[in-house]
Amino acid sequence: MNVLHKTLVFYVKRSILISSCRNHKIWNKYSDTVETTSLFPHVRDARDVLMDPHLFHEKIQQYLMTQAKHSIVVEGDKNWSSENSDQMRNILESVGEIDFFSLLPGTTNRYVVQYRNVESANTILYQGKNGAIENQMVSIKTGTEPTSKKQASSSIIGSLPKSKTNTLHQLLDQQETMEDQMKIFTERNVMSSAEIRVRYIFLNVLKKFFAKHTGIVHVRPYGSSLSGAGRPGTDFDVVLLTKDFIKYISKPLPNSIQYMDTEGATRRELFKESVEVLEEIKHVLQHLPGAKNVKFISQARIPIVKFHFSLVNLSVDISANQLNSNSMLNVLNWYMRYDSRVLQVMIIIRKWAEDRNLLSHGMNFHGFTPFMLQMLILMYLMKIDIIPPMHKIGSVRRDEFKLFSTPAKFVQMNNSDSVEQIICGFFEHFARYGLMGYKMQPKYGLIRARPSSNKQLWITNPFDNSHNIVKNCNIESMNTFIEHMQKTCQIIEFRRHKLSDRDWGLNAILNTKDTTNS
Known part of the structure; x- marks a missing residue:
């Protein structure tokens, strides 16, 4: 009886504490210590929500749309720059409490702003020049000149670019191992929280x-x-x-x-x-x-x-x-939340393929598409026990894929290889065994040799067993793909470890010289 009484008292106190914290600044800190992440999503970073392994995908979408409904994109006067962001934030805070504020990457005077209350966002939209509630995007006249451009922007919440002189190539060269390079490269090549928010703001507009x-x-x-x-x-x-x-x-x-x-x-x-x-x-x-x-x-x-949305420079x-494409989004997101190595592998291998012009789209293209490469990567990760096959994490009803559980609740696989070992192993495996003459089934995680009379690669669409997603990819394109893998293996053999007189690691296999450290 005493144990039951103590348990009830604990949950009552916990409920009171959560309720009292919701409207205070300490809530953001407290929410990180609570087991459930479903409480008060407004103040959470959008990317953290997108990659939260404790949530079902539907709940992630719900949270991000909630953030979007509280958010707007604000365009300042042309004479404003990123160095005046503190001043812009102060102007916008005059109408309500702000949960998120960030310069939109790639711009100098456009900001993503999330207010605690929707009414505050609407106030800015009504006051804006050519603004409209329907668009959630507005140009405003500040009525003041920006202060000196030497002013710092230290208090901004979000991923505001900082002044950097090193290129990504130089930054990678300064690392000690290829594994360290891969972490840095992934961090610099994923979408920022501000860009994720802009997409959901635009989705709400649509x-x-x-x-x-x-x-x-x-x-x-x-x-x-x-x-x-x-x-x-x-x-x-x-x-x-x-x-x-x-x-x-x-x-x-x-x-x-x-x-x-x-x-x-x-x-x-x-x-x-x-x-x-x-x-x-x-x-x-x-x-x-x-x-x-x-x-x-x-x-x-x-x-x-297809069209281009010029207000936020977005191709749509x-x-x-x-529903197949929507279901594939759920699957990819689940795998990336299940094991953080999946994200790094996807980002780096796709960059490798793009640098060699191996990927494209279109009716007249007979090579690999990004979707084909994704399926090839997933098949390899299933083969080496990094991720489970699709039939173990969910089921297909017509075109819709329903997940059984969140990534956090699914049992972990046994492979503890580093990202470096996985990526090098990927190239070595297909450089040695090739692609022709195999049937791959991502739904079941199976790779089987086809009869000798049929050497065409077959990768089954996990949502349609009768469809071979690589049927338009010809033998010449596959051979070219394998040749590049073989050359990459040779480079890795001699330049995998740190060198002082030449490019090594990722700098030796990826084109990183035209990418700034942003």
Whole structure:
């Protein structure tokens, strides 16, 4: 009885403490010590939320959208610079308490601002020049001249760029090991919290815009930019789901006799509907302030509308009635939250492939796409027991992938290799065994040799067992891919460790000389 009484007293005191802390500055510190991370998400860093292993993906999306609804993008006068950020923050704080403030990377006078109360954000929008509540983006006249540009910006919350003289190449050369280089390279090549927030602010803008002009209310993000591996300047991918598609994925699955007739006919109708929707979206986007160069690409396997949103310098791709891509976002994000090594491996190997012009898109391209490379990397990580196969972490119902648990609750795998060992092993494995003549199944984590009569590589789409995602990749492209892996292995053999007279480690296998340390 005494034990039960003490337990109840503990939880009552804990509840009172949490309740009293929510409106005080000590809450941010206290929330890091509480087991659950679901409390009061407003003050958390957006990237920390995106990579939180204790949350389901749906909850992550909910938290980031909550932050977006409290946020705006503010453009100052042209004569303002990043060195006047403290002064801009003081002006904006005059209307309400700020939870997040950061210069938008790549700009000198645009700021991402999150207010504690939505009313404060709306006050700024109403006062702004050419501002509108619908857009959550506003230009303001400060009415004051900026102070001396020598003023420091030390009090800013967020990832405000600092003055740096070393290039990334020089910074990597100063490290002691290749493993150290990989950590630095990853940190410098992931999307900042401010950029993540801007994408969700824009997603909220799109939701309101499409609901008003088309009646479509289901607007979801997908793609690498929100998986955790997004890099600065990455395109923003969005999928629209029509009412008919929502009904389709919600109804019971047909039995095997009905499947071919019912599912096939329904999917053809939904594809036709998605093309019609995108045709309409192309014309509707002409009325979205800031939307430039709107194009409808109808001949792709997955038709998309492309445009550039100039207000925050964001390239956007919109598709319709496609849940595979959204499900793949969930899977990638889960793996990167499950094991931090996955993020580093993805970032570095993709950079390696891009430096050699091995990746591209389009109907007339017959090489590797970024998605193919992602699947190849995941297959290798499954093979060496870094991550579990997909069927152990979730199940597919039609196109939608449902996760069984959060990454934190899933049992850890046995492989403790460093990122350096994993990446070197990746190149060595495929340089030795090649790609031709194998069938890979990411859903089950299986790699099998195909019959000698069929040497084409097959990587099964985890959401469609009948689809080979590399079917358009020809033998010449695969051989080129392997040749580059073999050359990379030779470089690694002689330049893996620190050298004083030549490039070594990542500087020897990646093009880092044209990338500043930002």
